[in-house]
Amino acid sequence: MARTFEAGGRRYVALAPELFASTAAKTAHGVIAYSSDETVAVIDPDLAGKSVRDVLPYLERDIPVVSNVAEALRFRPTSLLVGVAPPGGKLPVAWRSEILRAIDAGLEIVSGLHELLEEDPEISKRATAAGVRLWDVRVPPKVELFSGAAFALESRIVLTVGSDCASGKMTASLELTRAAMAGGTRAIFVPTGQTGIMIAGWGIAVDRVIADFISGAAEALVVEGARRRGELLFVEGQGSINHPAFAGVTLGLLYGSAPDALILVHEAGRRTINGFDQIPLLSLHELIGLYEELCAAVKPAKVAGIALNTRKLAEADARRAIEAARSETGLPVDDVVRFGPQALYAGVAPKVRKTAVKSSVR
Amino acid sequence: MARTFEAGGRRYVALAPELFASTAAKTAHGVIAYSSDETVAVIDPDLAGKSVRDVLPYLERDIPVVSNVAEALRFRPTSLLVGVAPPGGKLPVAWRSEILRAIDAGLEIVSGLHELLEEDPEISKRATAAGVRLWDVRVPPKVELFSGAAFALESRIVLTVGSDCASGKMTASLELTRAAMAGGTRAIFVPTGQTGIMIAGWGIAVDRVIADFISGAAEALVVEGARRRGELLFVEGQGSINHPAFAGVTLGLLYGSAPDALILVHEAGRRTINGFDQIPLLSLHELIGLYEELCAAVKPAKVAGIALNTRKLAEADARRAIEAARSETGLPVDDVVRFGPQALYAGVAPKVRKTAVKSSVR
Numbered sequence: 001m002a003r004t005f006e007a008g009g010r011r012y013v014a015l016a017p018e019l020f021a022s023t024a025a026k027t028a029h030g031v032i033a034y035s036s037d038e039t040v041a042v043i044d045p046d047l048a049g050k051s052v053r054d055v056l057p058y059l060e061r062d063i064p065v066v067s068n069v070a071e072a073l074r075f076r077p078t079s080l081l082v083g084v085a086p087p088g089g090k091l092p093v094a095w096r097s098e099i100l101r102a103i104d105a106g107l108e109i110v111s112g113l114h115e116l117l118e119e120d121p122e123i124s125k126r127a128t129a130a131g132v133r134l135w136d137v138r139v140p141p142k143v144e145l146f147s148g149a150a151f152a153l154e155s156r157i158v159l160t161v162g163s164d165c166a167s168g169k170m171t172a173s174l175e176l177t178r179a180a181m182a183g184g185t186r187a188i189f190v191p192t193g194q195t196g197i198m199i200a201g202w203g204i205a206v207d208r209v210i211a212d213f214i215s216g217a218a219e220a221l222v223v224e225g226a227r228r229r230g231e232l233l234f235v236e237g238q239g240s241i242n243h244p245a246f247a248g249v250t251l252g253l254l255y256g257s258a259p260d261a262l263i264l265v266h267e268a269g270r271r272t273i274n275g276f277d278q279i280p281l282l283s284l285h286e287l288i289g290l291y292e293e294l295c296a297a298v299k300p301a302k303v304a305g306i307a308l309n310t311r312k313l314a315e316a317d318a319r320r321a322i323e324a325a326r327s328e329t330g331l332p333v334d335d336v337v338r339f340g341p342q343a344l345y346a347g348v349a350p351k352v353r354k355t356a357v358k359s360s361v362r
Numbered sequence: 363m364a365r366t367f368e369a370g371g372r373r374y375v376a377l378a379p380e381l382f383a384s385t386a387a388k389t390a391h392g393v394i395a396y397s398s399d400e401t402v403a404v405i406d407p408d409l410a411g412k413s414v415r416d417v418l419p420y421l422e423r424d425i426p427v428v429s430n431v432a433e434a435l436r437f438r439p440t441s442l443l444v445g446v447a448p449p450g451g452k453l454p455v456a457w458r459s460e461i462l463r464a465i466d467a468g469l470e471i472v473s474g475l476h477e478l479l480e481e482d483p484e485i486s487k488r489a490t491a492a493g494v495r496l497w498d499v500r501v502p503p504k505v506e507l508f509s510g511a512a513f514a515l516e517s518r519i520v521l522t523v524g525s526d527c528a529s530g531k532m533t534a535s536l537e538l539t540r541a542a543m544a545g546g547t548r549a550i551f552v553p554t555g556q557t558g559i560m561i562a563g564w565g566i567a568v569d570r571v572i573a574d575f576i577s578g579a580a581e582a583l584v585v586e587g588a589r590r591r592g593e594l595l596f597v598e599g600q601g602s603i604n605h606p607a608f609a610g611v612t613l614g615l616l617y618g619s620a621p622d623a624l625i626l627v628h629e630a631g632r633r634t635i636n637g638f639d640q641i642p643l644l645s646l647h648e649l650i651g652l653y654e655e656l657c658a659a660v661k662p663a664k665v666a667g668i669a670l671n672t673r674k675l676a677e678a679d680a681r682r683a684i685e686a687a688r689s690e691t692g693l694p695v696d697d698v699v700r701f702g703p704q705a706l707y708a709g710v711a712p713k714v715r716k717t718a719v720k721s722s723v724r
Contacts, residue, residue, distance in 0.1 A: 088507045089574070114574065145450045146607035148638060207574040212451070212476065214573045214610040241613075242659035245508035248576040248614025255606040276510060282659055290655060297604035297644055297652070 007201030010037035013072040013107070014083035015098055020044035020065065021055050023166045027112055028083025030195035032059055034174050037198075040075040041066050042083070043098065058311060058337060069101040082111040085194065087245075087275065089114025089138070099123060103130050112137040112194025114208065137194045138205040146215035150258035151299060155226045158348050159259035160237035160307070161291050163266040163281045164274050165246055168337075169237040170196050172265050172307035172344075175336040177234045179345035188230030190221050192253060196236045206256075207238060207249045214252025222257050232350060235259065241290055242282055243273055254294060259301045261348050262291055267309040268321040284329050305332040305347040369563030372399035375434040375469070376445035377460055382406035382427065383417050385528045389474055390445025392557035394421055396536050399560075402437040403428050404445070405460065420673060420699060431463040444473040447556065449607075449637065451476025451500070461485060465492050474499040474556025476570065499556045500567040508577035512620035513661060517588045520710050521621035522599035522669065523653050525628040525643045526636050527608055530699075531599035532558050534627050534669035534706075537698040539596045541707035550592030552583050554615060558598045568618075569600060569611045576614025584619050594712060597621065603652055604644055605635055616656060621663045623710050624653055629671040630683040646691050667694040667709040 012035075014020075014028035020042055032039045032052060039052075045067040047055055052063040066072050069080065080102035086092065091099075091113055099109060099117075103126045109117055117123050117134040127134050150157075158176065160169040173189055173196075180187030189196070191203030202224070209217045218235075225233040235257045239246035264287055273279040282290065288303045295301040308325055310318035318335060325333040332347040334340075374397075376382075376390035382404055394401045394414060401414075407429040409417055414425040428434050431442065442464035448454065453461075453475055461471060461479075465488045471479055479485050479496040489496050512519075520538065522531040535551055535558075542549030551558070553565030564586070571579045580597075587595040597619045601608035626649055635641040644652065650665045657663040668687055672680035680697060687695040694709040696702075 114572065148606070148640075151640070207572070209573055210476065210569070211571055211573045211576045211611050211614065212569040212608065215607050242656070244510070244617040244660050245577050246574065247617055247660075248610040248612075249573050250610075251603075251613045252573065252610025255609055278510075278513070279660055286659075290659070293652060293655075294604070297648075298606050298609075298641055 007199065008036040011076060011078045012037055012039040012081045012110070013069065013075070013077040013079070013102070014039050014042045014081045015095060016042060016044050016083040017094065017098070018044060018046050019084050020047055024086060025084050026166055027085050027195045027198070028081065029056065029059065030170060031081060031083070031198050032061055032063065033171070035199045039063055039081070040077050041072040043068060043072055069098050069105065073105055077107055079108040079110050081198070082109070082113060085112060091115045091120070100126055103127050103132050106130060106132055108133045108135065110135045110137065110198065112198065112205070114138060137197050138208040140204050140209045140217065143204065143209055143213050143217045143220050145213060146219050146256050150219040150222050150256065153222060153226045153258070155222070155230050155233050156350055157222055157233045157235060157257060157259045158261045158263060158304070159235040159254065159257050160263045160265050161250070161254065162237055162240045163264070163287055164240045164270060165243055166274055167265050167267040167270065168307060168309035169265045172263055172336050173234040173236045174199070175341035176263065176345050176348065179341035180232050180234070180349065183345070183349065185350060186229060186231040188225045188228055188233050190225045190233050190235040192218065192221060192236045192238055206253055207246070211248065214249055215256030218253045218256025219258070237265065240273070241287070241294070242279065244276055244279060251294065254291070255298050258299050259295070261304040262295070262301055263305050263307055263344065263348065264288060264291070264303050265307045265309065267311070268313055268318070284325055288329060303331060305344045307336050307344060308333055310335045310338055369561065370398040373438060373440045374399055374401040374443045374472070375431065375437070375439040375441070375464070376401050376404045376443045377457060378404060378406050378445040379456065379460070380406060380408050381446050382409055386448060387446050388528055389447050389557045389560070390443065391418065391421065392532060393443060393445070393560050394423055394425065395533070397561045401425055401443070402439050403434040405430060405434055431460050431467065435467055439469055441470040441472050443560070444471070444475060447474060453477045453482070462488055465489050465494050468492060468494055470495045470497065472497045472499065472560065474560065474567070476500060499559050500570040502566050502571045502579065505566065505571055505575045505579045505582050507575060508581050508618050512581040512584050512618065515584060515588045515620070517584070517592050517595050518623070518712055519584055519595045519597060519619060519621045520623045520625060520666070521597040521616065521619050522625045522627050523612070523616065524599055524602045525626070525649055526602045526632060527600070527605055528636055529627050529629040529632065530669060530671035531627045534625055534698050535596040535598045536561070537703035538625065538707050538710065541703035542594050542596070542711065545707070545711065547712060548591060548593040550587045550590055550595050552587045552595050552597040554580065554583060554598045554600055568615055569608070573610065576611055577618030580615045580618025581620070599627065602635070603649070603656070604641065606638055606641060613656065616653070617660050620661050621657070623666040624657070624663055625667050625669055625706065625710065626650060626653070626665050627669045627671065629673070630675055630680070646687055650691060665693060667706045669698050669706060670695055672697045672700055
């Protein structure tokens with residue numbers, strides 16, 4: 001199925017010029033937080049001299065931020081990570097010179113952009129000359145159309161769905177996987193996007209396949225999760241059902257991954273769709289209704305809980321927001337990063353625990 | 363924007379071995395019914411000796427059906443049309459020899475398969491040697507992400523949406539375009555799939571773009587329709603909102619084309635999703651509710667009428683089915699092929715007619 005790449009053993013420099021503090025750098029943030037590959041430096045001239053902890057305390061890492069590739073080399077990196085996911089996935093002109101410098105210094109380049117490094121004449125030529133590997137994470141394998149095989153899997157499948165993009169769906173899936181493993185359940189995180197693939201070392205960027213094959217790619221991923229003997233599969237969600245640009249991917253993934261349960265992910269305080277100020281987010285109540293109505297039309301699944309991302313709130317406000325969401329919906333609600341995934345996990349855990357389990361993050 | 367190809371002047375042989383009578387040959391049926399390129403013969407050994415009218419009376423064409431390319435040559439074709447759209451778009455092995463014979467006979471090859479002729483070493487080599495053109499209709503142009511530009515167009519946009527795939531959405535859009543033109547409105551058919559592109563000579567196969575760009579491709583198409591000064595744009599719909607394999611494309615098109623009104627298309631008597639017997643079609647009432655609910659979350663649009671495809675019913679049964687759908691939904695309902703598009707068109711026609719109009723089918 002999916003192309004697989006080893007994770008573990010890399011020493012990353014994460015390239016995120018002028019953007020490391022923003023949501024746009026979610027690739028860098030995700031890899032720093034969850035990958036077994038170590039990040040040894042971050043490149044952002046605006047923040048040079050600080051540490052990751054200074055900029056984003058929740059990441060709890062003392063990784064230095066530097067101005068450029070030349071400065072990062074003293075941390076003995078093996079790989080340059082393109083740490084930003086700009087909409088449309090194009091390579092900003094300003095990053096090109098840094099990437100070329102990294103190639104000349106012998107670093108592997110890891111990128112999740114739509115615009116492929118291997119198809120860039122200048123970059124691919126320099127990489128060949130320097131003998132370095134280009135890993136375009138988003139290049140999909142050949143996939144088949146959705147067949148219905150996903151309906152027959154014995155694994156319990158839990159998909160995160162969102163009120164918007166970049167709200168914390170991958171993080172929720174990863175944290176729930178950890179919680180399941182901690183409880184002795186054989187859980188597997190199923191990566192559907194570039195950052196998830198970098199973290200887990202396998203997966204398919206479902207937004208990069210040919211449109212007719214979104215559901216087929218999602219199906220291939222849960223079939224692979226089952227083949228890896230996952231008792232519980234936490235599938236990384238994408239986009240939102242009312243995102244005007246990305247909802248096609250959201251719905252193809254919703255049907256193709258054939259979930260048994262959904263976890264709704266929302267960033268507290270966000271009011272409008274990312275990039276479209278004229279489109280309000282749906283309420284939690286509306287989102288639950290719409291996602292469940294769509295699932296009911298193919299394979300029924302209910303929202304089992306809400307992962308509320310309260311990163312931008314003070315702790316007291318966060319607790320109030322969680323309580324408000326709980327009373328609006330009657331569902332388990334928690335911030336899985338701030339307060340841990342256990343409360344939310346209780347809502348999706350298998351009712352009967354198997355004995356003699358073995359766990360695996362990836 | 364989209365790659366454009368002249369339509370008109372071709373003399374097609376439509377290749378549909380063993381399948382011409384079935385819905386799988388909808389590409390051939392659509393081109394025969396609506397293209398300004400003439401079809402001079404159909405290849406289907408099972409039906410050789412009959413005419414298209416014998417096989418499919420509603421097409422009303424005395425085109426001969428023959429066994430193979432060799433027999434078709436006496437009708438002086440210019441082009442071979444791959445007239446079948448198999449799920450997944452792969453080239454059946456058995457068709458290869460006929461395609462190669464057509465190439466050797468100097469025919470242009472026109473194909474809407476996902477599997478591209480130009481990427482097939484044997485076919486592309488033979489075509490180069492014979493000096494014939496390969497037109498892979500589904501190859502998309504470079505498109506951008508959805509930007510919101512579609513929200514600002516002055517054209518009135520009408521999208522067909524379906525209860526399933528292959529139910530008559532393209533046909534309904536084409537017939538409504540004709541009705542509008544007959545009424546003096548500057549209407550344009552906006553093609554989103556292979557057959558529509560063959561008919562109109564422009565368009566983008568939105569199921570063939572990279573998944574993240576479905577809505578962007580749809581937006582590019584309506585922007586182009588407006589640029590062509592379409593007062594009324596009839597956008598060809600794709601798939602169905604609860605088709606497990608294709609709904610991602612359906613939703614991306616629903617948002618990206620930013621419709622002002624929807625026409626729901628349903629084939630009378632169909633009960634389950636094409637290829638998935640375990641998934642029932644939604645009722646007309648449920649479909650209207652779901653499509654309108656999704657539109658309301660991005661740009662509101664209502665279902666203005668129902669195009670009921672009654673091809674498989676006797677006329678009296680067809681009239682009863684239309685009346686039943688009308689009383690179930692309270693909307694205008696008609697079979698636009700059997701009884702003409704005028705009744706349905708009345709529901710979507712611009713309220714104020716412009717004077718000094720000029721019409722264009724493409």
